[in-house]
Amino acid sequence: MSKFSGDHRCAHVPGHLPTVAPAASCEMCGTAENRRLCLTCGHVGCCDSLGAHAKAHAEATGHWVITALPMSRLSFVWCYKCDDYVIGPIDHPAVVAAATA
Numbered sequence: 001m002s003k004f005s006g007d008h009r010c011a012h013v014p015g016h017l018p019t020v021a022p023a024a025s026c027e028m029c030g031t032a033e034n035r036r037l038c039l040t041c042g043h044v045g046c047c048d049s050l051g052a053h054a055k056a057h058a059e060a061t062g063h064w065v066i067t068a069l070p071m072s073r074l075s076f077v078w079c080y081k082c083d084d085y086v087i088g089p090i091d092h093p094a095v096v097a098a099a100t101a
Ligand SMILES: [Zn+2]
Pocket: 026, 027, 028, 029, 030, 031, 045, 046, 050, 051, 052, 053, 054
């Protein structure tokens, strides 16, 4: 699972990224490992191999699309609804800025 970006474009990717700075740790369990950012609201959860809080957030809110932190142009974008890597808004100015910060 080293694929960075899918070739699948899905309807769940939000048109605008959250503008809040992402939390330094999972908002639900506090781990700083393998953080996943909700691209809809900016919630930070952890990956499925830890507490699966990113997935829990997606299922609770319908915010299906996440990316890995720290965000970069190489970060994968995953849709929990499609259960696949998808084409994300990686050319969004916020992503580019984060990648070059
Ligand atoms: Zn967690």
